Amino acid sequence: MRTIKLILEYDGAAYHGWQYQNNALSVQEVLSRAIYKLTGEDIMPEGAGRTDAGVHALGQVASFKTRSSIPAEKFTPALNTYLPEDVSVRSSESVADDFHARFSAKGKHYRYIILNTPQRSALWAKRAWHIREKLDEEAMTEAASYFIGTHNFEAFCAAGHHVKTFERTVTLSQWKREGDLLIFDTQGNGYLYNMVRIMVGTMVDIGKGRFAPDIIKKAIENRQRNSIGMTAPPSGLYLMEVFY
Amino acid sequence: MRTIKLILEYDGAAYHGWQYQNNALSVQEVLSRAIYKLTGEDIMPEGAGRTDAGVHALGQVASFKTRSSIPAEKFTPALNTYLPEDVSVRSSESVADDFHARFSAKGKHYRYIILNTPQRSALWAKRAWHIREKLDEEAMTEAASYFIGTHNFEAFCAAGHHVKTFERTVTLSQWKREGDLLIFDTQGNGYLYNMVRIMVGTMVDIGKGRFAPDIIKKAIENRQRNSIGMTAPPSGLYLMEVFY
Numbered sequence: 001m002r003t004i005k006l007i008l009e010y011d012g013a014a015y016h017g018w019q020y021q022n023n024a025l026s027v028q029e030v031l032s033r034a035i036y037k038l039t040g041e042d043i044m045p046e047g048a049g050r051t052d053a054g055v056h057a058l059g060q061v062a063s064f065k066t067r068s069s070i071p072a073e074k075f076t077p078a079l080n081t082y083l084p085e086d087v088s089v090r091s092s093e094s095v096a097d098d099f100h101a102r103f104s105a106k107g108k109h110y111r112y113i114i115l116n117t118p119q120r121s122a123l124w125a126k127r128a129w130h131i132r133e134k135l136d137e138e139a140m141t142e143a144a145s146y147f148i149g150t151h152n153f154e155a156f157c158a159a160g161h162h163v164k165t166f167e168r169t170v171t172l173s174q175w176k177r178e179g180d181l182l183i184f185d186t187q188g189n190g191y192l193y194n195m196v197r198i199m200v201g202t203m204v205d206i207g208k209g210r211f212a213p214d215i216i217k218k219a220i221e222n223r224q225r226n227s228i229g230m231t232a233p234p235s236g237l238y239l240m241e242v243f244y
Numbered sequence: 245m246r247t248i249k250l251i252l253e254y255d256g257a258a259y260h261g262w263q264y265q266n267n268a269l270s271v272q273e274v275l276s277r278a279i280y281k282l283t284g285e286d287i288m289p290e291g292a293g294r295t296d297a298g299v300h301a302l303g304q305v306a307s308f309k310t311r312s313s314i315p316a317e318k319f320t321p322a323l324n325t326y327l328p329e330d331v332s333v334r335s336s337e338s339v340a341d342d343f344h345a346r347f348s349a350k351g352k353h354y355r356y357i358i359l360n361t362p363q364r365s366a367l368w369a370k371r372a373w374h375i376r377e378k379l380d381e382e383a384m385t386e387a388a389s390y391f392i393g394t395h396n397f398e399a400f401c402a403a404g405h406h407v408k409t410f411e412r413t414v415t416l417s418q419w420k421r422e423g424d425l426l427i428f429d430t431q432g433n434g435y436l437y438n439m440v441r442i443m444v445g446t447m448v449d450i451g452k453g454r455f456a457p458d459i460i461k462k463a464i465e466n467r468q469r470n471s472i473g474m475t476a477p478p479s480g481l482y483l484m485e486v487f488y
Contacts (some may be wrong), residue, residue, distance in 0.1 A: 009366040056367065076363055085369040119320055122253040123300065125329040127367075 002067045004075055005095045006031075006045070008060040010132070011086040012234065018051045018060065020044060027087055027189035030095045031062060035083035038075070039068040046100040048242040049108060054234035056127070059090075059109070059241040063101040099244075107189045107221040109172070112200045114182040121180075125147035129236035130199075135182065135207030140175050143206045144184070147173040147199060154159070155219040155228055156199055157192035162234075166192060166223070173199075185240075194231055201231035245309045249339045250275075250289070251414055252304040255330040257370040257476065262295045262304070264288060271295075271331055275306060278326035278328065283312040292345040292486040293352060296438075298478035300371070303353070303485040306347040343488075346417055351433045351487035353416070357480045358426040365424075372425070372472075373444075374478035379451030379463045382421050387450045388428070390460035391417040391443060399463040400443055402434035410436060412469070419441075424458055429484075446473035458482070 001233070016024035018030070026046060031113050050059060075092035083089070098104075103129040114134060115121055115128040122132065136235065147170045154166040172187035184200055202219070205211050211229065217227045260268035264276070272291060289308040295301060295431040314322065319336035327333070340402070342348075359365055360379060368374065391414045398410040416431035424444050428444055446463070449455050455473065463472045 011366050013293070058367070080364055086366050088364050088369075091362060094351070119334060120324055120329070120332050122255050122300070122330050122332040123371075125255070127333075152375040 001067055002072070002125070003063055003065050003097055003099050004072055004092055005093050005101070006062045006075065006092050007090040008057060008062055009088045009090055010057050010060065011127075012051060012054050012056045014084075015053065017053045017055065018047045018049065021032060024089055027057075027060075028062075030084055030087055031079075034139070035064065035066075037064055037077050037082045037242040039070065040190070041066060041068065041184075046101045047132045048105045049191075051155060051237075051239055052234050054126070055239065057239040058122075060239050061101045061105070061242040061244075063095070063099055065087045066187070087166050089171045101242070103192075104244050105242050107171070107187060108191060108239065109185065109241040110196045111238045111240050112184040112186075112196060112232065113217040113238070114200075114204070115180055115181045118183050119225050126235045128166075129204075129233050131204065133166065133208055135204065136209060137175060137177065137182070137207065139209075139213050140203045140207045142213040143203045143216050144173045144175055146214070146220065147186070151220045152223055153192055153220070156195045156202075157225070158194040158198070159225050161193040163192060168192065175203075187243075196237060197232040197234065198225075198228065198230075200236070204232065205229035245311055245341070246316070247307055247309050247339050247341055247343050248316055248336055249343060249345070250306045250319065250336050251334040252301060252306055253332045253334055254291070254299050254301050254304065255371075256295060256300045258330055260297045261299065262293065263290045265467075271301075271304075273307075274328055275323075278323045279308065279310075281326045282322050282378075283310055283314065285310055285312065290345045292349045295483055296478050298370070299481045299483065301483040304483050305338070305345045305349070305486040305488075307343055315398050320446045322474075344472045345486070347449050348488055349434075349486050351415075351431060351485070352435060352483065353429065353431045353485040354435065354440045354482050355482045356428040356430075356440060356476065357482070358425050358428075358444075359424055359449070361424045368477045373477050375448065377452055379448065379454060381419060381421065381426070381451065383427075383453075383457050384451045387447045387455040388417045388419055390458070390464065391430070396467055397436055397439060397464070398467040399469050400439045400446075401469070402438035402442070402475070403469050405437040407436060412436065412439075419447075426471055431487075441476040441478065442469075442472065442474075442479060444476035444480070448476065451471035 072094035170188040316338035414432040
């Protein structure tokens with residue numbers, strides 16, 4: 001048995017997220033099917049991040065164990081012939097037996113793209129969050145800075161989600177503008193359920209002047225989900241890279 | 245009656261081109277329906293370029309006459325509420341009565357995007373032509389230069405297409421590289437049916453070493469469609485701008 005690590009890209013628009021579901025198509029399922037067609041093995045690959053419906057990836061990582069003798073690097077072109085065109089393998093390699101896409105992950109890089117124009121854009125539909133209003137980028141940049149560090153992020157976790165600890169370390173949290181796009185990049189050792197989307201939703205409310213930037217600091221302290229802003233839509237979110 | 249000029253953006257993937265067809269969905273039809281919903285008028289808007297199935301636009305121009313009293317600039321947000329999300333209006337204005345999107349056009353800017361990577365990309369599927377092989381960009385740049393000027397482009401027109409004259413003037417024809425993308429930009433006073441896609445297909449054959457760059461010069465002289473390369477797929481083509 002060998003363990004294979006894949007780096008995956010996908011357009012999440014047509015999928016009900018990464019995670020296998022009985023009654024809806026997931027990226028995990030189409031990958032599992034492609035592996036079956038290639039190797040004849042009925043395998044459910046593990047994913048590093050359980051991206052939600054509509055969320056995209058440029059660097060999702062999946063791992064699985066196989067008895068097949070296919071050279072590790074050949075999984076890339078071979079799986080790409082079996083996968084639908086909105087899912088692709090970027091690279092494949094053989095890794096240590098105890099590698100697990102999710103449990104071995106040491107950190108992640110997420111990007112969130114806002115299209116900040118008066119009119120919506122056909123080519124960015126499903127690939128960005130369209131916001132018409134002018135946003136106060138200075139306030140959003142200040143807000144972003146409060147995420148950096150090791151904090152209890154319970155206020156930034158979707159309600160009803162149980163985890164061992166809400167403590168996470170964020171090492172990168174910044175906005176940049178590229179033309180009509182406002183792009184938020186964040187890296188950290190892990191993210192709670194919906195955490196990036198709640199971070200972005202709250203910063204957009206700050207950019208609209210509904211809250212002061214230091215509401216982030218206060219929410220980290222009071223740990224109350226209802227003290228902050230909305231959850232940004234999934235279409236603007238991209239899982240860029242997983243660190244090991 | 246006023247004449248309204250629209251600038252349109254669309255993702256052509258789901259459409260059988262610009263032009264209305266009885267048995268397939270076109271961009272012209274969804275725009276006509278949106279105008280009907282907004283004004284109650286049964287109007288078939290004219291388009292500057294008859295983009296093919298799968299071809300995209302960032303700057304298609306459409307024009308139509310209306311009796312409605314809606315202020316010209318309000319057509320943009322109003323039509324955007326009725327159009328499907330893969331078609332959007334970028335701007336709308338009132339123009340002279342004799343303005344016609346197609347007949348008044350003095351020139352066009354087309355872009356063609358090639359994704360030049362060993363593996364295909366999920367997010368670029370349907371938005372670029374994926375070519376695995378390394379291409380000789382120097383040869384393609386030389387080839388592109390031969391298009392500039394006023395020439396008979398019969399060799400670069402899809403067979404069986406009848407026009408008054410095959411003479412067109414190309415003022416811009418150049419390749420640039422942006423990371424994994426090879427981008428071809430061309431501007432001219434008009435393009436024959438499939439002309440940009442045949443230009444690109446031939447230059448790609450040149451980039452693969454199948455032809456020498458000066459086959460472009462020879463094809464312009466001999467006017468034989470079968471003397472040159474393939475027609476590039478529609479997914480990489482974008483109508484960027486129409487000049488008046």
